[in-house]
Amino acid sequence: MCEDDHGNAMARRALFVTGAAAALTLGSVSFSNGPAAEAASNQETKTVRGTLPIGSPDFVYLPVEVPHGVREIKVAYTYEKPSVPAGTMGNALDIGIFDERGTELGGRGFRGWSGGARTEFFLRGDDATPGYIPGPLRPGTWHIALGPYTVAPQGLPYEVTITLTYGEPGVVAQPTYPPSRAKGRGRDWYRGDCHLHSWYSDGRRTPAEIAALARAAGLDFINTSEHNTHSSHAHWADQAGDDLLIMLGEEVTTRNGHVLALGTDPGTFVDWRYRARDNRFGKYARQIRRAGGLVVPAHPHATCIGCGWKFGFGEADAVEVWNGPFTPDDEVSLAEWDNTLVAAVRSGRDWIPAMGNSDAHRDPDPIGTPQTVVLADDLTREAIQAGIRAGRSYVAESKLVSLTFTASGPKGEHAGIGERLRVDKDTPVTLRLEATGVPRCTIRFVTDQGVLFTSAPLPVSGSGTAEWQTTAAYAAYARAELRHEVAVGPLPGALAAFTNPIFLGAPGEQE
Known part of the structure; x- marks a missing residue:
């Protein structure tokens, strides 16, 4: 085993470039010229130590x-x-x-990412640690990529051990x-959960376990969304079936928020190594769409470091x-989303x-929990x-x-969730909600003016109906919420459920 110390040079160089670059490349680690140099053990190991200072890239x-002739690369790391x-x-x-193939943005050379979920990984032609891509x-x-997510005032001492095993390469599957x-059932309402993590990123469940739980939850579709890797895509085929559609994607986890690449083409990788100030997100949002996916900012007001959404919603297909x-940050996200509806009405x-x-x-x-219920053909x-x-969807806390x-x-005009009821601005409009599975919940109708109707609590049977009349002049849109009982306080x-809006009147008529 050989050891290198990158500590002092790393610290000086990092402090020099931090203000001007988002990445830093260290000095290289060299091995022998092939298996002959380590014929006795068929392996060669080197360890690198260093310290990342506060303010690192x-x-x-x-x-x-x-070198040539490597059958397996194994990397292990620790840090204080x-x-x-x-x-x-x-x-x-x-x-x-x-x-x-390199570390350039776009990920041409990408072979895997485990974030902080693992302390070691390996790659071979025929296999790899979950989160990593097998292949030649x-x-x-x-390049081993280190991402100092947070650094203590004392600095971040680390140790990386690389082991190369020589021999015939495994067969690439x-x-x-x-x-x-x-x-499917033709045009109908389908239930899905599009944000899930398996052991291919920082989850602990296998694809088989997730598929079984999805079926038990009454889901018709799911979307895979591992952090910054597409490595799970090739491991879901045997879990799909007539009763469960499995879409493929990624949770693109940047330092300024997370976004779901929802339903991309198989094998699509989306890079995450940028911040809002770099003005690069639009490029990768377009890549998601070219790959057949939707761009969905995730948990925009989550309080974890780097989770709050900073890129704006100009590229979003949904949010x-x-x-x-349901937690307070979801309440904030709901309110902010409602504000975007008001802005859309105002601007057209x-x-x-x-x-x-x-x-x-x-x-x-x-x-x-929750699940999105979608009207699809x-x-x-x-x-x-x-x-x-x-x-054309609503969100419910469960299959119940x-x-x-x-x-x-x-005059028989009719519109459903996500649609527009085209009536004159002073024509009476009747909003009607029918619900089941929501015992003791209240129904609220929310418009661009706020909450304009709240029902009495529904019976313990969980079924009930509410109606309210308005006009397009009074309400540019209306959406519904079902809320659980609250013990005290204003x-x-x-939430037990909420809908996307129904818009009322002709576009721009409220201005």
């Missing part, structure tokens, strides 16, 4: 010169986690790897992917308003539909995406909750 690359005062960030260090181990300069359609069990621009997902990682995180990737993009929400005029109870 977002990404630090450690070049590794990989000193105690810090309350309110001060401690050390957290992510890791991944790029092959000889070609000679050249590879041809990946298979789940089909883009399931049996994840409700993420997991397109509006952004809302959705909800579980973001489930491990037990006891429930899959399908069939159970296919394209039809589900079309329903989400059009806002079902609702219908309509607007009608006096705040509303947690």
Whole structure:
């Protein structure tokens, strides 16, 4: 085993470039010229140590010169986690790897990322650690990517150990992917959860476990969304079936917020190594769409470091308003989304539909809490995406909750969720909500003026109906919420369900 110390040079160089660059490349690690040099053990190991100072770049690359004849690359790392005062960030260090094709943005050389979920990983031609991409181990300069997520005031001492195993390469398997359609029921309401994590990123469940839980939750479709890797795409085919559509995607996890690439083509990787100030997000949003996916900012007001959405909503096809069990940051996201509806009415621009997902990682995180219920022409990737993009959907806390929400005029005019009821601005409009599975919940109708109607609590049977009359002059749109009981205080109870809006009147008529 050989050891290198990058500590002092790293610290000086990092401090020099931090203000001008988002990444730093260290000195390279070299191995022998092939298996002959290590014939006795058929392996060669080197360890690198260094310290990242506070204020380090977002990404630090450690070049590794990989010779011919390598069968397996294994990387293990550790770092110190000193105690810090309350309110001060401690050390957290992510890791991944790029092959000889380089680290340029766009990810041509991307071979895997585990963030902070693992302390070691391996790659071979025929297999790799979950989160990493098996395939040829070609000679050249590879790069281990270190991501100092947070750095303590004392700095971040780290140690990286690289082991090369020589020998005949494993056979590279041809990946298979789940089909883009399931049996379906024709035009109907389909239930889905589009934000899920397996052991291919920082989750703890296998694809088989997730698929079983999705079926138990009454879901018709799911979307894979591992952090910054597409490595799971080739491991879902045997979990799909006539009763479950499995779409493929990624949770693009930047330092300025997370975005779901929802339903992209198999094998699509979307880079995450940029911030809002870099003005690069639009490029990758367009890449998601070219790959057949939707751009969905996730948990925009989450309080974890780097989770708050800073890129704006100009590129969004939908927004994840409700993420997991309903919490105060979801309440903020709901209010902000409602503000975007008001702005869309005022400007005449397109509006952004809302959705909800579980973001489930491990037990006891429930899959399908919440779930987005989409009116789609069939159970296919394209039809589900079309329903989400059009806002023909509502969000429910479980499979037990079902609702219908309509607007009608006096001459038989009719519109459903995500649609527009085209009536004169002074024509009476009747809003009607029918719900089941929501015992003791109240129904609220929300417009561009705020909450204008609240029902009495529904009976313990959980079924009920509410009607309210308005006009397009009084309400430019209306959406419905079902809220649980609240014991005390002026705040509303947690959501049981909410709908996307129905717009009233002709576009621009309210101005």
